[in-house]
Amino acid sequence: MSDIVTKEQIRRPENLVYSKTKLLTDKALSYCPGCGHGTAHRILMEVIEELNAQEITIGIAPVGCSVLAYEFMNIDMQQAAHGRAPALATAVKRLMPEKIVFTYQGDGDLAAIGTAETIHACNRGENITIIFINNGIYGMTGGQMAPTTLPNMKASTCPYGRDVTTMGNPLRMTELVAQLPGVHFVTRQAVHTPSAVRKAKKALRKAFDLQKENKGLTFVEIVSNCNSGWKMTPVQSNKWMEENMFPFYPLGDIKVDGQLVK
């Protein structure tokens, strides 16, 4: 019996190599197992913790699967109407320029119903950070076509695949907003592998550092999976994402220091 290691024996300070950031609550995530939202939440809150900015950060949650982000993020948060998060964030930052303000939005929220609010907040160069989770589909409402759905990709409202001649082409919002002078830093990341997570976290850190320096709008897209909506296992969905989403939505910086990359 004595060679069975107990929990208490393992949980010694010298054995602890990682702990959950205090900026995530203990509430169990409402996301499907394997979904990228949870990882994105974690690195976002780790960055706010590293910046020691819990007391001055205000987050805006969207309508979408991450509508309950405020249940998990241990900071003051507001829950916007579908697509309107950048409008809320605009006011919060204008009224309290010394705070750190971010929105966290899905692709339906940001690139369909909220297109106007997104583009105009970007164009005004609001000094906020927009975090854009692009999973190519409407997750929350059950897998309908999003503006970002790939050509021929199936979704519940395009069961035969997205026909671009009648349903339009996928919208690359990130490239679009990168064109606007008010936008200072634009990058596209992913969170499906440890190295991608590290890079994405660095990108978030950079975005918030730039916000603190009042550089203008910073925009971080995270290409993510929706294994439920795509009707795949988490592993299959990550593979499918690499093979199909990344060629259309290539990872990397798009605008740095106010200059388009390439």
Added chain:
Amino acid sequence: MKELKLMKGNEAVAEAAIRAGCDGYFGYPITPQSEIMEYLMYQDPQKTTGMVVLQAESEVAAINMVYGGASCGKKVMTSSSSPGISLKQEGISYIAGAELPCLIVNIVRGGPGLGTIQPSQSDYFQSTKGGGHGDYRLIVLAPSSVQEMADFAGLGFDLAFKYRNPVLILGDGVIGQMMEKVELDEFKPRWTEEEIRRNTPWSTMGKLNNRERNIITSLDLDSHKQEKHVAHLRDKYLEIEKNEVRYEEFQCEDAEYLIVAYGSSARISQKAVELARAKGIKVGLLRPITLFPFPKKPLLNYVGKIKGILTVEMSLGQMIEDVKLAVECKVKVEHFGRFGGIIPTPDEVVVALEKQIIGG
């Protein structure tokens, strides 16, 4: 020191908002209320009181900016006219659901649709019955003078914060555009961050270590909790109905007939009362100042004392429904209105009174 000025209604509400310590205005141009944002931009209060003034990309964005600002415990406002107010309804519903204070000004023009840019009172239902989706009420103030446009900015913010509820100033093109003498309050300083944290412990200004995080939301996926929340809203609205009814009576003491009218219609009706009295008709005017809460009891008190009520509105007849409910249909109530941007004359009102109420 109070200050006396000659101003348009639209300018008066803007100036009074600055003086009331307003933190932010977010709007989108539309006739007949564009002077509100123009006046604010010209005054540039960011340089004096620190008030933010921002032209949004749409009314939808503007009301959601108000939502974000109100969530921080800031005194924020927007203004628009009918088509723009329709666009704001989703945001207003969220603000009411999340129980946030804010000030909304609607300088009504004739509808439906793009309608006309001329004055109207056809947004009464939308203003007093909710307007957007869900069970909620706004506190609705109906100014009938430029002075009241100014006074209701401060009063509006006070009521909004007292009840954590959006307040709507329901004016119309006449009130917004006409010039009158107005006495302006002294400048009240804007709240500091410490004051906001003290006055609005629910606000999202950043989670300090000594408290739990604050969340502003209108969502509750648990229907039992949502039912409780809506019941709480109902109790709040009942409280508002108990405490905040405001109205004015004119020549009502010996009245055999009553005109009920608000806003510019009340101004016209006041003249009509004078004309009718000169002809020997004993008529008085009751002017609701709050449309929600509606002066139900004061109206009910007239049952048994008067022979009939004429409501005068620049619409097909919307407030008349509240008047009939208030008097429990125990008195004859008739509507007279012009609409589509036409303003009734006092003479027309007297004729309507004689035909529909006295002769009818």
